[in-house]
Amino acid sequence: MMKYESQGVAKLYFIAAIGLFTGQILFGVVMGLQYVMGDFLFPEIPFNVARMVHTNLLIVWLLFGFMGSAYFLVPEESERELYAPWLAKLMFWIFLVAGALTILGYLLVPYAQLADLTMNDLLPTMGREFLEQPTITKIGIVIVALAFIFNIGMTILTGRKTVINLVLLTGLVGLAVFFLFSFYNPDNIVLDKYFWWFVVHLWVEGVWELIMASLLAFVLIKVTGVDREVIEKWLYIIIAMALISGLVGTGHHFFWIGTPDYWQWLGSIFSALEPIPFFMMTLFAFNVVNKRRRDHPNKAAVLWALGTAVMAFLGAGVWGFLHTLAPVNYYTHGTQVTAAHGHMAFYGAYVMVVLTMISYSMPLMRGQKAGNQKAQVLEMWSFWLMTVSMVFITLFLTGAGILQVYLQRFSEDPLPFMVVQEKVALFYWMREVAGLVFLIGLILYIYSFFAKGDEVVFAED
Amino acid sequence: MRETFTKGMARNIYYGGAVFFLLVLIGLTFDTVKGLPKTDNSENMTELVAAGKRVWERNDCIGCHTLLGEGAYFAPELGNVYTRFGESTEAIKGFIKGRPVDGIKGRRSMPQFNLTDEELDAVAEFLKYVDGVKTARDWPPNVQG
Amino acid sequence: MNSDELQLKRASKAALFSLLNLTVLPVIGFIILLLIYQKSSSDSIDHYYSVIGIKTNVFAGIALLLVSGLMILLGGFDSPWTWVYVVSYFTFVHALFILFATWVLVRSWTGEKLKKNILSK
Ligand code: HEM
Ligand code: HEM
Numbered sequence: 238m239m240k241y242e243s244q245g246v247a248k249l250y251f252i253a254a255i256g257l258f259t260g261q262i263l264f265g266v267v268m269g270l271q272y273v274m275g276d277f278l279f280p281e282i283p284f285n286v287a288r289m290v291h292t293n294l295l296i297v298w299l300l301f302g303f304m305g306s307a308y309f310l311v312p313e314e315s316e317r318e319l320y321a322p323w324l325a326k327l328m329f330w331i332f333l334v335a336g337a338l339t340i341l342g343y344l345l346v347p348y349a350q351l352a353d354l355t356m357n358d359l360l361p362t363m364g365r366e367f368l369e370q371p372t373i374t375k376i377g378i379v380i381v382a383l384a385f386i387f388n389i390g391m392t393i394l395t396g397r398k399t400v401i402n403l404v405l406l407t408g409l410v411g412l413a414v415f416f417l418f419s420f421y422n423p424d425n426i427v428l429d430k431y432f433w434w435f436v437v438h439l440w441v442e443g444v445w446e447l448i449m450a451s452l453l454a455f456v457l458i459k460v461t462g463v464d465r466e467v468i469e470k471w472l473y474i475i476i477a478m479a480l481i482s483g484l485v486g487t488g489h490h491f492f493w494i495g496t497p498d499y500w501q502w503l504g505s506i507f508s509a510l511e512p513i514p515f516f517m518m519t520l521f522a523f524n525v526v527n528k529r530r531r532d533h534p535n536k537a538a539v540l541w542a543l544g545t546a547v548m549a550f551l552g553a554g555v556w557g558f559l560h561t562l563a564p565v566n567y568y569t570h571g572t573q574v575t576a577a578h579g580h581m582a583f584y585g586a587y588v589m590v591v592l593t594m595i596s597y598s599m600p601l602m603r604g605q606k607a608g609n610q611k612a613q614v615l616e617m618w619s620f621w622l623m624t625v626s627m628v629f630i631t632l633f634l635t636g637a638g639i640l641q642v643y644l645q646r647f648s649e650d651p652l653p654f655m656v657v658q659e660k661v662a663l664f665y666w667m668r669e670v671a672g673l674v675f676l677i678g679l680i681l682y683i684y685s686f687f688a689k690g691d692e693v694v695f696a697e698d
Numbered sequence: 699m700r701e702t703f704t705k706g707m708a709r710n711i712y713y714g715g716a717v718f719f720l721l722v723l724i725g726l727t728f729d730t731v732k733g734l735p736k737t738d739n740s741e742n743m744t745e746l747v748a749a750g751k752r753v754w755e756r757n758d759c760i761g762c763h764t765l766l767g768e769g770a771y772f773a774p775e776l777g778n779v780y781t782r783f784g785e786s787t788e789a790i791k792g793f794i795k796g797r798p799v800d801g802i803k804g805r806r807s808m809p810q811f812n813l814t815d816e817e818l819d820a821v822a823e824f825l826k827y828v829d830g831v832k833t834a835r836d837w838p839p840n841v842q843g
Numbered sequence: 844m845n846s847d848e849l850q851l852k853r854a855s856k857a858a859l860f861s862l863l864n865l866t867v868l869p870v871i872g873f874i875i876l877l878l879i880y881q882k883s884s885s886d887s888i889d890h891y892y893s894v895i896g897i898k899t900n901v902f903a904g905i906a907l908l909l910v911s912g913l914m915i916l917l918g919g920f921d922s923p924w925t926w927v928y929v930v931s932y933f934t935f936v937h938a939l940f941i942l943f944a945t946w947v948l949v950r951s952w953t954g955e956k957l958k959k960n961i962l963s964k
């Protein structure tokens with residue numbers, strides 16, 4: 238059912254992605270419990286260790302997901318086999334082993350010792366949020382990324398060039414380029430923080446949006462049969478708005494870290510425009526699904542695609558806007574409000590777009606046009622369980638955050654951090670329950686790949 | 699979308715907008731970096747402070763705490779801990795040193811990192827230096843962080 | 844342009860201003876919506892969409908402003924819990940109205956009425 242045999246390497250990447258996703262969520266649930274039962278697993282797995290496992294697994298599995306997606310998409314768009322399938326397989330194993338060793342390193346030795354073992358002193362890059370990986374792992378990531386970009390780049394350059402595969406390539410090159418800032422770690426804390434955002438912000442509110450929009454466009458063409466010309470126009474205008482707003486929008490992180498005052502204005506104004514590209518993705522997805530020329534048998538994939546558009550708008554657009562204006566951010570900066578937004582945005586945009594690609598491509602790689610009836614029903618159940626529980630996680634954290642802001646920062650007589658944390662514990666308990674539902678949804682999702690049932694009937698071709 | 703708005707136009711907005719605003723960001727970055735000495739407390743940057751930043755990183759303090767509002771939200775803000783602890787590096791050192799190995803029952807506890815005296819000096823000095831960074835509106839809003 | 848096309852254009856304009864009234868052009872968007880409604884003849888597609896727009900926005904006004912207002916009134920301006928409810932409620936429900944208006948806009952572009960589920964045509 239695949240058009241090109243080499244698209245099949247994506248399967249490896251997707252399986253690894255789902256496996257690591259599961260690990261991420263397990264550690265999320267552990268942390269959720271540590272939030273209310275402080276001594277849970279202490280001192281074996283302190284909170285900071287659980288947290289780096291949780292967030293690094295997230296980043297690594299999303300990278301697996303993006304790479305798998307690209308390996309599936311690029312041959313089809315370029316109308317040729319992958320330039321070097323063996324390289325894709327080799328890089329898969331290197332990345333998986335390096336990733337697994339890094340996570341084991343976090344869990345098995347104290348972090349300071351891991352720093353010594355990996356000779357962090359030669360080029361200190363560790364110990365910063367999301368960039369906790371040992372320097373040698375970071376170098377490994379760069380090598381894997383270069384080999385990957387070479388592979389898909391050569392495929393595109395020697396094949397058919399479409400707007401979709403070129404935008405995807407641009408996004409992936411941007412991902413690699415901005416990651417290089419993770420090697421810059423000056424002693425000056427203000428400089429350090431300033432350029433740290435060149436990785437984090439310019440990823441999620443910059444080049445990753447290019448990746449997301451192109452993956453979404455690809456799936457939407459496939460499942461709706463809408464004319465490519467129309468879709469490409471949308472794609473251009475979405476990514477144009479993403480970069481026009483998102484580049485200077487980085488300024489919403491330069492409010493309170495010792496950077497010049499003009500960022501209060503620039504950051505507020507430009508980041509207030511950042512919801513536009515996410516809103517346009519919703520409009521775009523609604524529009525092409527409404528104008529679809531056929532009813533694709535893979536209903537689950539259509540659901541994921543629409544869900545991505547909606548949830549990315551909610552998480553990034555709405556919850557981002559909620560705290561992005563400097564006068565609001567003055568109070569909410571670094572509170573549970575931030576965590577609420579971070580969860581829904583990452584889930585709605587990047588988790589869901591990868592799951593959309595998996596949903597569309599996995600049946601094809603397994604020789605079917607779409608999963609069987611039962612598998613699809615289960616997958617759609619898992620969609621709703623995960624998505625609705627993520628909405629609740631977000632709402633509970635938002636509640637905790639507002640209370641925290643009020644008691645700790647806004648009130649006449651501010652209470653100490655730890656006192657406030659105890660006062661909002663109820664919200665953390667509810668978040669944990671929602672987290673368990675999310676985990677159930679994920680288990681169901683994995684199970685759906687193994688479900689047997691009646692084949693779906695195809696209306697046409 | 700309307701037929702008068704062509705794909706070519708969309709593409710040009712993308713290229714033009716991306717390049718233009720990338721240049722704007724680069725320009726602003728140069729200006730920011732040039733102007734930093736006014737606010738970044740670099741006049742108090744010493745070898746000890748730099749060593750303290752390494753200690754901070756080697757123990758992944760950011761995995762529980764925020765520093766100037768960035769990091770994790772499990773434990774208190776430390777960008778102003780020097781102020782909160784009565785402008786005493788000794789109090790900071792005493793706190794870090796005094797963490798029980800097995801934690802405090804039922805509560806969130808900070809690990810015992812077994813820092814050497816040099817490391818303790820350094821990390822306390824680092825936190826004092828961060829407290830000296832001049833943030834807009836004197837963020838955080840109050841001493842509780 | 845024949846009158847059918849004109850009606851379609853006005854229909855999507857109505858759907859657009861319904862969305863704008865919910866977002867960046869409150870009040871002004873509603874006034875324009877009323878004008879479109881006035882110009883439309885009953886039974887036409889632009890009439891249909893301006894009525895939907897007006898209904899959506901009146902309903903949103905009640906659900907958002909009135910209910911939030913009541914929450915503040917009953918909960919008290921100085922209670923942190925008031926703001927926990929008001930901010931979460933307002934943000935979430937507001938977003939739902941925006942999503943609904945967006946779907947309506949998309950439907951108006953094809954000139955069809957709302958009806959029917961998106962996943963099965
Ligand atoms: C899919 C896109 C997005 C993702 C994945 C995302 C994710 C995140 C994450 C994880 C953080 C916390 C960073 C940290 O640990 O310090 C964050 C912070 C922030 N985000 Fe987003 N975000 C996205 C889009 C947006 C958008 C569109 C806006 C604005 C409209 C926005 C506004 C903010 C702001 C203001 C902060 C800083 C919060 C604070 O001061 O503590 N984000 N985002
Ligand atoms: C099962 C549900 C989950 C639970 C219970 C959970 C719990 C947590 C906790 C306790 C933190 C640390 C907050 C802190 O620093 O104090 C955290 C951070 C984070 N989690 Fe999750 N998580 C879950 C699912 C997810 C999912 C599905 C994603 C991705 C889509 C995700 C992405 C993140 C990110 C990006 C951060 C860093 C946030 C920031 O810096 O603002 N988590 N999570």
Ligand SMILES: [Fe+2]
Binds near residue numbers: 486
């Ligand atoms: Fe950002």
